[in-house]
Amino acid sequence: MAATCSRGAIWLLCLLLVQELAQPAALCPCADPVLCKPITAVRDFEVYVFDVGGKNWKFYDWNQVTTVAAFGKYDPDLLCFAHSKGARVVLKGDVLLTDVIDPTKRTSWIAQQLDLAKKQYMDGINIDIEQSVNASSPEYYALTALVQETTEVFHREIEGSQVTFDVAWSPKCIDIRCYNYSGIADASDFLFVMSYDEQSQIWTECVAGANAPYNQTLVAYEDYLRLNIDPKKLVMGVPWYGYDYICLNLSKEDTCTIKKVPFRGAPCSDAAGRQVPYKTIMKQVNNSISGRLWDEGQKAPYYNYKDTAGNVHQVWYDDPQSISLKAAFVKKHGLRGIGMWNGNLLDYSDKPEAKQQTAEMWKSLEP
Template sequence: MCKYKKIAIREMEKFVQVLLFFLLFVQGWCLIAESRFKSPNGDCPCSAPALCNVIKTPPRKEVFAFWLGGPHWMKYDWTKLTTVVMFGHYDADLMCYAHSQGVRVTLLGDFPVANLTSIADRSAWVMAQVDRAIKGHMDGINLDIEYPLNASQAKYLTTLVGETTKAFHISIPGSQVTFDVAWSPNCTDGRCYDYKGLADACDFLFVMSYDEQSQIYGDCIAMANSPYNKTATGVEGYLKLGIPANQLVLGVPWYGYNYNCTNLDNKDAATKVIHQVWYDDPVSLTTRYKYAQQMKLRGVGMWNADSLDYSDDPKAEKLTKAMWDAIGKYFLP
């Protein structure tokens, strides 16, 4: 009798999931139909209605950028980009211009992990994200969920990602669903996720190969944000899980750290404090881009594209151009 009840409950959960996804499917197509059958220009904010269409391309080499708001996107090198994540902001002009360049624009998704076990909460959240994407004429969603989870909780995260991907692919054909992961799969910062399951559940993973000092619990010692050997070890950890290389995008830092040094005699004449500044430049980043190319990864990306100096200062313009140009090393044969 007890065994029968357990099976019945499990089957009921599956039935509820199927029912909720059916409702999601209906809602998604209703939203699409509503947007398509408005006036010729509809609610499209672009100069040409076609610019509101979803970017549909077969899998391609990725250059994945995060935009944090503001006007700097106008000075990006759009010949290098394939996807821009609108990180907490929305700009219709950016969307229109990105689409004119064949670049996807995706929204940011973050889910309250305390609600992961609730089928109803997950489904409601997924429907809300699909609605946001359709109304914003966006090409998908980047899931940035960075919370500590144990193995028993992590299975529900994998379920959420799979539900999100299924809903987006059904409601917005050609859309892209991605998930941000730490630089290493070894329970980094308590994120004991099923990384192979996550890779299978979405289009690809964005590996955040930066802030690699976050796992140092002793004294904070000035060192590289993203040491090459740690970056490579992290990527290879994902590959050892059976995740295909073409489902990994290598994210690199476009920022650095300013450390106040102690116990040194020489001090800055003005502040009387010694500083060490650690950051990546076009030379150090080129080694990462070449590594991604050699390992046949899906692509490269950066956190974040707004970190550069986009002023009209000649020195700044030269360095900013060099940072963008370095990405080209990933595309070399």
């Protein structure tokens, strides 16, 4: 430890790490202690799963899963099972940007995350901040420093560890997230691109639309690549949920006018709707007034239904057809992989139709 401290690391971080190392390690929760060792192998293709708790992870396609970002309550059973399949489990990392600006607080936060990761035998951290940042502001530079310092510490202290960072679907200051995207990509193992909620700022007509329209999504990846970000530093995130909008008016052309709900300067947003899990959508679509429809321009499915009060709703979502089109882009352009928000949103029941729908969604991730 003294050797690493002498190489210019911040003295407070070294002190915290020394104190952490002096503490007795938590007992391995796995029946086989080997399963508490960090995963060090690097897969050629990443399938990145966000898990928000519960036991649905038992039904994931573990032939594909490479990393689970644990956003729910810590589950040692999940950790042991994932490690038995050679998959990493990483922490969720979030911190206020006001703390990131202060180097001492930043250092303390990193040490705390490292301590938690070690005690829980985890394999890294997924930094999910999603706060607004103005270009060239103190937060802009401090955020890049946070990622760089976190990566340096985790890589040094946990063999094979992975540090990733979640970014908006486009690098063009979406929701005022004007980050140093190329710098953060260089500093981390890779970026998880959240290619969903793409209607968070609607600058044109206030109408319902796809959560992740095909052309808009892929143009955004080209924008990331034009920043000279290595394709192997990008993992495409796809939504396993959709948006349900109440139509103020539904035209003959199926255009659904929605309520104006401003967001960060835009006159309209997807906040006019509500998020709906894929499992709910699959139960509702066949009983809707329209059945499943396909929009060729956005290359996305949708349907219309009426609620008990007589209001017409339009639901936009992604399914195996729309996701497979995006997965083909991942393969063609050599991206690091694909993943979803989130793994819990499918129907993992024993019903035959649910099993088929779930299997098809997992299969759509294959390049």
